[in-house]
Amino acid sequence: MENSDFRQRSMFAETWKRLKKNKGAMIGLVIVVILFLLALFAGVIFDYDTDVIGQNYNELLQEPSWKHPFGTDEMGRDLLARIIYGSRASLFISFAAVCLAAVVGCFFGAISGYFGGAVDSIIMRVTDMLLAIPETLFAITLVAALGTSTFTLIIALAISNIPIFCRLLRSSVMTQRGSEHIEAARAIGAKTSTIIMDHILPNCIAPVLVQFTLSIAVTILTISGLSFLGLGVAPPKPEWGALLSSSRSYMREHTYLTIFPGLAIMTTILSLNLLGDGLRDALDPRLR
Amino acid sequence: MSEEKAYALEIENLKVEYHVDKEVVHALNGISFKLAKGETIGLVGETGAGKTTTGLSVLRLIPSPPGVVSGTIKVQGEDIGTLSEKQMESIRGNVVSMIFQDPMTSLNPTKTVENQIAEVIRLHEKCGKKESVEKARTMLEMVGIPGDRGVEFPHQFSGGMKQRVVIAMALACSPEILIADEPTTALDVTIQAQVLDMIRDLKKQYNMSMIMITHDLGIVAEICDTVAIVYAGQIVEYGTLEDIFNSTAHPYTVGLFGSLPNMDDRTQRLKPIPGLMPDPTKLPQGCTFCPRCPHATEKCRTERPTLVNIGGEHQVACHLFKEG
Amino acid sequence: MLKYIGKRLLAMIPVVLGVTLIVYCIMSLAPGDPARTILGEQASVEQVEALREEMGLNDPIIVQYLRYIWNLLHGDFGTSYQSRIDVSTEIWSRFPNTIKLALVASLISVVLALPLGIIAAVKQNTFFDSFSMFIAIIGISCPTFWFGLILILVFAVNLKWFPVSGQVNTLKGIILPALTLGFNSMAAMARVTRSSMLEVIRQDYIRTARAKGVSNRNVILQHAVPNAMIPTVTVIGLRIGGLLAGAVICETVFAWPGIGRLLVQSIQSRNTPVVLGCIIIFSICFSLVNLIVDVLYAFIDPRIKSQYQ
Numbered sequence: 001m002e003n004s005d006f007r008q009r010s011m012f013a014e015t016w017k018r019l020k021k022n023k024g025a026m027i028g029l030v031i032v033v034i035l036f037l038l039a040l041f042a043g044v045i046f047d048y049d050t051d052v053i054g055q056n057y058n059e060l061l062q063e064p065s066w067k068h069p070f071g072t073d074e075m076g077r078d079l080l081a082r083i084i085y086g087s088r089a090s091l092f093i094s095f096a097a098v099c100l101a102a103v104v105g106c107f108f109g110a111i112s113g114y115f116g117g118a119v120d121s122i123i124m125r126v127t128d129m130l131l132a133i134p135e136t137l138f139a140i141t142l143v144a145a146l147g148t149s150t151f152t153l154i155i156a157l158a159i160s161n162i163p164i165f166c167r168l169l170r171s172s173v174m175t176q177r178g179s180e181h182i183e184a185a186r187a188i189g190a191k192t193s194t195i196i197m198d199h200i201l202p203n204c205i206a207p208v209l210v211q212f213t214l215s216i217a218v219t220i221l222t223i224s225g226l227s228f229l230g231l232g233v234a235p236p237k238p239e240w241g242a243l244l245s246s247s248r249s250y251m252r253e254h255t256y257l258t259i260f261p262g263l264a265i266m267t268t269i270l271s272l273n274l275l276g277d278g279l280r281d282a283l284d285p286r287l288r
Numbered sequence: 289m290s291e292e293k294a295y296a297l298e299i300e301n302l303k304v305e306y307h308v309d310k311e312v313v314h315a316l317n318g319i320s321f322k323l324a325k326g327e328t329i330g331l332v333g334e335t336g337a338g339k340t341t342t343g344l345s346v347l348r349l350i351p352s353p354p355g356v357v358s359g360t361i362k363v364q365g366e367d368i369g370t371l372s373e374k375q376m377e378s379i380r381g382n383v384v385s386m387i388f389q390d391p392m393t394s395l396n397p398t399k400t401v402e403n404q405i406a407e408v409i410r411l412h413e414k415c416g417k418k419e420s421v422e423k424a425r426t427m428l429e430m431v432g433i434p435g436d437r438g439v440e441f442p443h444q445f446s447g448g449m450k451q452r453v454v455i456a457m458a459l460a461c462s463p464e465i466l467i468a469d470e471p472t473t474a475l476d477v478t479i480q481a482q483v484l485d486m487i488r489d490l491k492k493q494y495n496m497s498m499i500m501i502t503h504d505l506g507i508v509a510e511i512c513d514t515v516a517i518v519y520a521g522q523i524v525e526y527g528t529l530e531d532i533f534n535s536t537a538h539p540y541t542v543g544l545f546g547s548l549p550n551m552d553d554r555t556q557r558l559k560p561i562p563g564l565m566p567d568p569t570k571l572p573q574g575c576t577f578c579p580r581c582p583h584a585t586e587k588c589r590t591e592r593p594t595l596v597n598i599g600g601e602h603q604v605a606c607h608l609f610k611e612g
Numbered sequence: 613m614l615k616y617i618g619k620r621l622l623a624m625i626p627v628v629l630g631v632t633l634i635v636y637c638i639m640s641l642a643p644g645d646p647a648r649t650i651l652g653e654q655a656s657v658e659q660v661e662a663l664r665e666e667m668g669l670n671d672p673i674i675v676q677y678l679r680y681i682w683n684l685l686h687g688d689f690g691t692s693y694q695s696r697i698d699v700s701t702e703i704w705s706r707f708p709n710t711i712k713l714a715l716v717a718s719l720i721s722v723v724l725a726l727p728l729g730i731i732a733a734v735k736q737n738t739f740f741d742s743f744s745m746f747i748a749i750i751g752i753s754c755p756t757f758w759f760g761l762i763l764i765l766v767f768a769v770n771l772k773w774f775p776v777s778g779q780v781n782t783l784k785g786i787i788l789p790a791l792t793l794g795f796n797s798m799a800a801m802a803r804v805t806r807s808s809m810l811e812v813i814r815q816d817y818i819r820t821a822r823a824k825g826v827s828n829r830n831v832i833l834q835h836a837v838p839n840a841m842i843p844t845v846t847v848i849g850l851r852i853g854g855l856l857a858g859a860v861i862c863e864t865v866f867a868w869p870g871i872g873r874l875l876v877q878s879i880q881s882r883n884t885p886v887v888l889g890c891i892i893i894f895s896i897c898f899s900l901v902n903l904i905v906d907v908l909y910a911f912i913d914p915r916i917k918s919q920y921q
Contacts, residue, residue, distance in 0.1 A: 129630035132899050134857035137891060141635055144879040144887050145642040221755055225861050228757045229876050244758060251761065252769055262758035269753035277749075347823055373828070380825035388823075393816035398838045398914060408824040441914040457824065 015206075018282040025278020031271035039087045046081040063256065070260045073243075074250060079257065082238040083264045089239045090268070093150060094219040097157035102212055104158070105165025106204075112166065113173030114196060120170075127163035135160040136222050143231045153232060157219050168211055172204045206283040213276035217269045224265050240265045295365070296465050296497035297323040297346065302359035304341050304350055304521075311569045315341045317521040317576075318359070320595075323465070328491065328498040330512035332505065332544070334565055338521040339501040343386055343467040346499075348376050364464060382412040385458035386467040387487075390474045391450035395442035402428065402438025405457045412461045427456040431486060448479035455487065462494050469501045484510065505548065509533065514601070517541050520566055520576040523595065527602035537604040539581045575607070583608055613910065620906045624899050629681070631895045636677045639888045645669075646884065649693045689889040699889045703871060707893065709780050710859055710870030716790040717862075718852045721798035728798075729805025730840075734832055736810060744802065751799020756858050760792035760865040777867040793862040797851035804847040808840040815839070842913050849905030853898040 019025050038045075055075040062072040070079035112123040133141075135157070142156035176182060177200070185199050224241030226232035233239035240261045247257035304316040316338045323329050331339045344350050348368055350357050361368050363383060368376065388394045396404055405424035409415065415423070425435030431452040442450060451471060458466060468487060472480040488511055491498050500511055508515055508529070515532040517525040517540065525538040536542050546559035563580040566572055572579060578588040587607050595603040596611040647663040648655070664670055668679060683690065689699035728748070732741040767788060768776040779785025812818065813836055821835045860872035867873070875890035910916045 125626070125630075128627055129634060132627050132631045132902070133634070133895055134854055134898060136857040136860065137894055140860065140875070140879070141638050141887075141891050144884075145638045145640075147643070217753070224755050225757060228755075229861060229864055231876075231879065241755070241757070244755075244761065248761065251765060255765060258758075258761050258765065262755065262762065265755050265758065266750070266753050269755075270749060273749055273753050349819065349822055377825045377827055380823055382825055386823045388816060388820060390816060394820045396817040396821065396835055396839070398842075398912065399835075400914075407826065411825050443915050454820070457820075 015279075015282045019278055022278040022281060024274040025282070028271040028274030028278065031267060032275060035087055035268055035271070036091070038084050039091050042081075042084045042088060046078070046084065063254075071254070071256045073246070073257060079243075079260055082243060083240065083261055086238040086240045086243060086261070087264070087268070089150075089233045089237065090220045090223055090265075093153050093157065093223055093233075094216050097154045097219055098161055098212060098215045100154065100158035101161030101215070102165050102208060105162040106169045106208060108162075109166040109169025110173050110196060110201070110204075113170035114177060114192075114200070116174075123166065124170075127166050130160065130163045133160070135218070136225055139222060139226055140229075140231060143226065148231055148234050150233070153223065153226070157222060161215050161219065164211060164215065165208065168207055169204055172207055173200055176200045176203055210276055210280045210283065213272055213279060217272035217276065220265070220272075221269055294325050295322045296325045296327075296363070297499075298360075298362040298365075299342070299346070300360045300362075302342065302345055302361065303357070304338070304345060305356045306354045307356065308354050313568045314571055315355075315521055315568060316345070317571070319518070319521070319523055320359075321516055321523065321526065323497050323499065325464075325497055326495050327513045328500055328511055330500045330502060330508040330515045331518055332502060332508055332515060333518035334503060336565060336568070337518045339518055340389070340469050341521075342518075343469050343499060343501055346384055346465070346467060347380050347386055349380075378412065381408045381458075381463070382461045383463055384465045384467065385461070385463040387451075387454050387458050387469060387471045389470040391447055391454050392474065394454050395450055397442055400439050400441055401445070401453050405438075405453070405460050408457055408460050424456075424460065427460050428453070430459075430490075431456045448475055448483065451475060451479075451483055452486070455483070455490070459490055459494065463496060465497045465499070466491065467499045467501070470503070472507070473502075473504075487511075505544065517544070520571060521568065522576060522605065523603075524577065524606070525604045526595065527604075528600070531600065531602035535599075535602070537598060537602070537609055538577075538606050539583055539608070540577050543580075575605075616910050616916075617907055620903050624903050628896055628899050631899070632681065632684075632892050633677055635888065635891050635895065636680060637673065639884055639891075640673055640676070642882075642884050644882065646693050649882075650696075684892070689892075690885040692883050692886050699885050702874065702886060703889050703893060706869055706871045706874050709868060710856075710863070710872060712780070713786065713789055713793060713862070713868060713870060714852070714855050714859055716786055717794035717855055718797070720790055721794035721801060721851070721855075722848060724794075725798045725801035726805055726844075729802040729844075730809055730832070730837060732802070733806045733809030733813065733840075741806075745806065748799040748802045748806075751795050752803070754795065756792060756796055757861050757865050759795055760788070760862060763788050763792055764865075780869060789862055789866040789868055792865065793855055793858050796858065797855050800851050801844065801848055805840065805844050808843045809836060812836045812840045838912060842909070845905055845908055845912065849902055849908075853901045856894050856897055856901075 019029075055077065057075075062068055064071040068078050068080065070083065072078055073082070108123050112120045130138075138160045139153065139156040142159075143152055146152045182195060182199055185195050190199070223232055224239070224244070227239045227241030228245045230242075230245065233242055243261040244258060247254070247261065251258050299322070300320050302316055302319045303314075306313040306315060319338070319342060321329065331342060333339055341350065345357060346361055346363070346368075348357075348361075348371075363379060368379065371379070395401070399407075402421050402424040405427055406417070406420035409420040409423050410417070413420075421438070425438050428438050429435050433449060433452055433456075437445075442453070445453065451474075455471070466487075471487060472483050475483060484507060487498075490496075498511075500507065502508060512529055514528055515526070516523045517532070517538060519540050525532065525536075525541050532541065536545060540561070543559070543561035547561065549558060550556050561580055566576055566579065572589070574587075574589040574591055575581070575584070575593055578584045581588065585607065591607070593605045593607050595605045596609060597603050598609050598611070645660065645664070647660045647667060647669060651659055651663060668676060671679075680690070687700055689703060691697065692699050692702065728744050732744045735741050764776055767773045773784075774788050775782075775785050818831060818835055821831050826835065859870060860875055862868065863870045863872035864876055871890045871893060875887060875894075878884075878886035878890065
């Protein structure tokens with residue numbers, strides 16, 4: 001066991017070494033970390049009630065300045081504060097949804113891949129059906145039926161992400177199952193649960209991690225799209241898509257209202273994608 | 289060495305380096321040999337010795353960058369280093385053909401077998417689509433595959449059949465030089481003999497010169513006229529089949545024979561060569577074989593031996609031997 | 613070949629049924645009583661109950677679903693609660709607009725993505741490669757609606773080259789919406805084309821082709837590209853499916869009179885039958901696109917084709 005622990009650790013060290021060489025991935029990682037810290041400490045920098053939702057009629061639609069680096073909106077609220085608080089909604093909902101999806105998806109994927117047979121075909125047919133509804137559309141359906149709430153959003157986005165993780169784990173478990181070290185473990189009489197937990201799952205971490213990063217990116221995009229349509233996070237709570245949606249009326253004269261929230265979304269997604277790509281390359285150098 | 293022979297291929301001081309990640313991989317370190325018309329030379333050595341690289345150099349298919357090639361290669365007296373890419377294309381598959389090691393992956397999965405053979409015919413001979421396909425089918429028949437199976441795709445063929453297709457493709461334009469890169473390694477033993485016999489017969493029929501790249505001394509004994517033992521990108525011993533088999537000189541060659549089981553005396557233990565081939569990015573300063581050599585001396589560690597003639601055409605690169 | 617298409621079509625039926633069932637069940641969770649909505653607040657409980665019975669709302673959900681599917685097969689999507697207008701008329705009058713937009717967007721994205729990905733792979737590690745892959749990663753990171761807004765700002769508001777909102781019947785009117793909708797898919801397709809080309813170029817049969825004397829250009833076009841298309845087509849299919857979902861957002865940005873916009877408007881006005889109809893239409897289209905991809909797959913990959921001959 002000690003030996004395999006050592007092997008695991010050295011695999012991570014090796015991956016990290018390769019990841020460090022990838023400039024794009026490192027830039028992505030740094031930006032993602034900064035965004036996280038900003039979202040976490042948003043309360044220290046800005047006061048939610050006065051800066052984020054408090055209306056200030058003396059400073060309506062101000063152009064960017066030192067006092068308001070990104071300008072103010074039609075109710076005199078600081079755009080920078082709203083964007084930083086907006087990241088909380090996006091990050092929280094997407095993390096919650098993707099974590100849920102990863103846990104549920106991996107569970108069913110592992111079962112499906114390890115046991116095969118009827119269980120496998122049932123699980124696969126269900127994922128087929130879920131995959132036949134695009135993520136945005138599924139979320140729209142659920143929100144249309146149940147109304148907009150953070151909880152509905154998380155459930156809807158989690159459900160649409162389950163099939164990807166399920167398929168991913170299924171296929172890597174299936175390749176693992178046939179491999180020699182599993183045969184060997186079985187030959188020395190290891191229990192099924194031990195085989196899955198100790199021998200199969202550790203080898204599936206890499207692809208799941210990559211998919212996790214990429215799924216977060218797609219989910220943040222979907223959330224902002226839904227909010228843009230008025231089906232996501234409801235105002236006055238700030239959210240990037242919602243900010244963009246309300247900026248449309250002032251787009252001609254006050255372009256900064258449209259540009260900054262969009263840049264915020266793009267930077268986030270870009271960093272996550274760079275990080276995800278980098279991770280994939282680092283974990284599987286053959287693909288490069 | 290009295291009369292001037294007509295050479296199909298002359299390789300002079302061929303060096304190939306790959307520049308990867310600030311490191312230089314010395315794949316070939318000055319290989320020279322000549323191949324007379326109609327003769328077969330065997331390039332023998334371990335995996336990674338540079339045999340395939342030599343073959344690819346003759347077709348000028350070393351990817352560049354990262355590959356850097358120096359030295360001269362003359363095909364029928366013409367230096368291919370001076371040719372344009374277009375002229376080179378008319379040599380590949382036409383004057384010089386190559387059979388690759390793994391038939392499983394050497395055929396394009398999305399094209400029918402006959403189209404893949406017909407393609408090379410159309411490239412080098414003036415003929416239409418229909419005519420080339422007909423000729424492709426004749427080629428298939430020649431390697432023992434029914435012509436009407438030409439419409440099938442590679443995945444419908446077995447490994448041995450695929451290698452036959454590859455051979456048919458290589459021979460379709462009756463090349464002067466055939467480079468066979470371990471043509472039987474990936475095949476079952478029973479199929480190996482069939483394919484080998486076929487190559488030998490076809491070679492005779494077409495009067496080709498051939499480079500047989502292999503690590504199997506049995507194949508060498510069966511097919512080759514001359515043999516070059518390659519180690520770490522260098523020829524360490526060169527000679528006729530008799531020279532190599534009956535008056536083995538270089539310690540590495542001796543080691544190769546020692547790694548074969550002796551059928552007459554099965555109580556005798558195998559004598560494998562200890563150690564591994566040196567890292568091609570960090571070749572030793574002296575003889576490349578010195579770290580594994582039982583006879584290594586101080587001179588071997590500091591000075592790299594060159595090929596010296598030790599009788600007839602028999603050459604060896606080892607300090608144990610003196611010219612004569 | 614026909615057998616293969618038949619098999620895929622048959623396999624599609626349970627998926628479509630499952631999808632519509634899921635969507636139908638979710639939509640039936642919507643709060644509010646349709647009968648009450650139709651009759652208004654003044655109607656008595658008896659009146660509402662009578663209408664519920666008449667509409668079959670008291671039947672088990674599965675019966676209601678089967679009845680819905682049965683009517684759907686006859687082209688009947690039900691009636692809208694508020695306007696009492698036939699939903700089918702509403703959907704079919706908008707449907708061609710969405711199809712038109714999606715087709716132009718797919719065309720733009722495929723036509724741009726394939727050459728971009730192929731050239732980037734062939735010229736790996738050059739400026740062209742880095743540049744086009746930079747554009748591509750921007751493309752997959754950029755929210756559709758924001759890209760649309762920026763296009764409107766630059767090309768419609770400032771340069772005045774194109775109209776601000778989409779015009780269904782003019783070429784000028786469709787360019788910005790289609791670009792917006794296609795950009796994301798284009799980027800994703802270009803990336804996958806490049807990576808599968810890189811994978812293929814390394815294969816032994818490419819070396820074989822070169823050894824035969826095939827010119828560089830033809831090695832790429834005749835040997836590498838057909839093989840690289842196999843994984844690419846899957847992604848193209850998925851992306852065109854995703855394009856349909858993107859249409860919801862894009863149509864809203866450009867006020868494009870398609871089903872995507874109808875869907876959003878109906879959700880806002882709580883017009884459940886129309887919402888249901890729109891989502892079901894989208895799902896069926898998505899499945900159809902996947903079917904087309906599967907069939908296309910068989911054309912380019914002989915390994916699949918020969919299984920059915």
